[in-house]
Amino acid sequence: MTVSAEGPAGEAPPVRLDRATVRIGARTILSEASLTIPAGAFVGVLGPNGAGKTSLMRAILGIVPVTAGRISVFGRPAGRGRHDIGYMPQFHGRPVPRLDGRSFIAAALHGERWGLPCDWRPGRHRRHDAAEIDRVLDLVGAAHLARRPLDQLSGGERQRLLLAQALLGRPRLLLLDEPLASLDPLRAREVVALVQAIRSRLGIAVLFSTHDLNPLLGVMDMVLYVGRGAARLGPVDEVVTDPVLSALYGTRVEVIRGGGRIFVVTDG
Known part of the structure; x- marks a missing residue:
């Protein structure tokens, strides 16, 4: 692109x-x-x-x-x-057992824009809210998670729902x-x-x-x-170099390339 x-x-x-x-x-x-x-x-x-x-x-x-x-x-x-702006913060908290995937996303519509939701109950959101929830669930391929409890989801599945939250409002x-x-x-x-x-x-x-x-x-x-x-x-080829990263880290840095991967090695 x-x-x-x-x-x-x-x-x-x-x-x-x-x-x-x-x-x-x-x-x-x-x-x-x-x-x-x-x-x-x-x-x-x-x-x-x-x-x-x-x-x-x-x-x-x-x-x-x-x-x-x-x-x-x-x-x-x-x-x-x-x-x-859509923001997906680091998620450190434990999943809220009473929330399923759809409720988790719905809570962000009229609760906290970023992060854990405030109180939300099924049926409170309006019709266009329901359409917006369906839209972001579809975007992240998580329609099948809509009725699954958060505490029963894997880390990757929860990340999809957090990403769906970030996409609310068409950022x-x-x-x-x-x-x-x-x-x-x-x-x-x-x-x-x-x-x-x-x-x-x-x-x-x-x-x-x-x-x-x-x-x-x-x-x-x-x-x-x-x-x-x-x-x-x-x-990447201009920034991920020994001199640039050594200056940013404040110590000697060696950039090693091999097998299609890049490794950054520091003296400290």
């Missing part, structure tokens, strides 16, 4: 950072970072543990404020309540925070293929955070590496 910095008819790009600085307490997540996420791009977001991948996504959502500079989403300053940008966490390699490949199919079908931009870039090879258009307050965006 070809990507360009601007969308149709010169539309502003999904995400633009202009000398953006983001701090949480005394910790600097980004320092005067400037980059542009092109329209329709599939971007893998990587970096060492604690580098701030989640914080960057929360800054794009407007949850974490920008200390200096600017983060814009489709030409407007990042801020809460954006319906053109133009998807932020996926570690959707492969705790999945075995087969289920991880299935999730990546599903996200790629949805991206191609809807023509939306995707920021996909992960600790391992290998599942995204051949799918992502660009990689965004963050570390030590800096960010580097570009094609």
Whole structure:
């Protein structure tokens, strides 16, 4: 899929950072970072543990404020309540036994936009809400999970429902925070293929955070590496190199390629 910095008819790009600085307490997540996420791009977001991948996504959502500079989403300053962004947070909690798949998605329509739902009871949603739930279930291939209790689903099946939640409201940008966490390699490949199919079908931009870039090879258009307050965006072959990652990690890094995989080895 070809990507360009601007969308149709010169539309502003999904995400633009202009000398953006983001701090949480005394910790600097980004320092005067400037980059542009092109329209329709599939971007893998990587970096060492604690580098701030989640914080960057929360800054794009407007949850974490920008200390200096600017983060814009489709030409407007990042801020809460954006319906053109779909967000899939990391899911650490235990499934709610009383909820089935359909109820879980329905709760996000009029409860919490991102994360665990608030109270929802079958029959409360209107007819167009039911159609929207059917639409996102179909998009993620999860119609068969609609009446299954959450606590009886596998990790991969729950990820499909979380992705369905993120697609409510027809967003133009998807932020996926570690959707492969705790999945075995087969289920991880299935999730990546599903996200790629949805991206191609809807023509939306995707920021996909992960600790391992290998599942995204051949799918992502660009990689965004963050570390030590800096960010580097570009094609894999330009960013995933010894000098670039050594600077971002703050230690000597060796990038090893073999068997169609990439391994990042650090001295520390």
